[in-house]
Amino acid sequence: MAVLAVAVFVALSSCAVGCSGSTNSTELMLWRMEDQPLAVRLAAVIKEVESLRCEQTTLQQQQQQQQQQQQQSALTQTRRSSREDGAQEKVAGTHMFTYGSHDDEDDLRSPEGDSRRRGDPCFHYTVLDQAWRATNTTSKFKMCDRNVKWKGWYRLFYNGKSIQMPERCVPVNKCGTHSPLWLSGPHPKRRQGIVTRSVCGHWKKRCCAFRSNPIQVKKCRGNYFVYKFAPPTSCYLAYCADINTLVCGRCRRNQSCVSRDKINWRCKTKRRRSSKKVHFFASYPGQLLGKVNRIKYSKVLVNVGRGFNRRTGVFKAPVKGVYQFFFSTQTANSGLKTDLWLVINSYWVAVSHTHIPRRSSAGSLSTYMTFLRRGAKVYVTHNCGRSWASASSTTITFGGSLLVQMR
Incomplete structure (x- = not known):
């Protein structure tokens, strides 16, 4: 054993001085694995296995980190595409939580x-992100x-x-199943x-061969549905994801996703409904005596909105509002009482009185x-007395x- 220790020391010294130079082959022979005892060789094998396990674990962790980075990148791109609704999304496992837009910020901070x-x-x-559900996907396994x-x-x-x-x-055998649900x-x-x-499944040239259980749907701020x-x-029935509606995820807050054939979709800007202007002014150029059920004001000076009818003397509310x-x-x-009444939907509501x-x-x-609904009728009746004009x-x-238009 003393000789072996001296040989080991000599071998280490010669390698420390310079392995690039000439090396004593006899000294190197002492370090061959097959010349070592069985216990030493087993310890070396176990150590090598443990090293391989550590390397495998490190590689798995690196792969998981890369997958998480790819998923995070995809979700970040999704958030950017729907940034117009000001939503902030937080991913926790497979769940994504949206915290609302800036317009709702004050409402969301309140207890209500x-x-x-x-x-x-x-x-x-x-989040249900499964590529096999796409309407253009056909897979062998249903x-x-x-x-x-x-x-x-x-x-x-x-x-x-x-x-x-x-x-x-949706055609049969699409969406990764036999009968696609739409x-x-x-x-x-x-x-x-x-x-x-309602949800239908296509089979044997019948678009609604299967009437599946109904589902609930809601549209959210940001042009997406849950x-x-x-x-x-x-x-075999499975829910489909329409590949043609990818464009809908790029629509802005002031846009809606529309389609005539349910195949070609586009983002359409919503038009703001402008408030309708309604004004009218009419006069009666003559005399009125006694009872006149409905005064026909024939001289119309203003009629914006076309709500007043000069032939009947009736104003018809074109929109709901005040x-x-x-x-x-x-x-x-002298001594004669004269009354004019304003009539709304056959109710006498206000009087113009002189005595x-x-x-x-x-x-x-x-x-x-007053507040009127669309289509309400308003006119003036001469109840008694005598009125004159030229x-x-x-x-x-x-x-x-019209003071205020109501939706």
């Missing part, structure tokens, strides 16, 4: 906003959503990009909230403000304006 966010599926859903344990709400993605269910019949009704508008829609899926009625009316009369009879105790001339003007005067008048 927090409670609304907790119960709103637009803020709590599961999938069945009846075996899936559906829980809560889901948002469809295709390679990290937002997508929607098809609203048209939405037989249109997607809802955002003001409709959560709606229930779905509350239910297990289909049988196999209106203000005025009507006047002129009388010159002259002695011989003179007097006029009376009355105003009235072709050049405007003493018997009727007019009105």
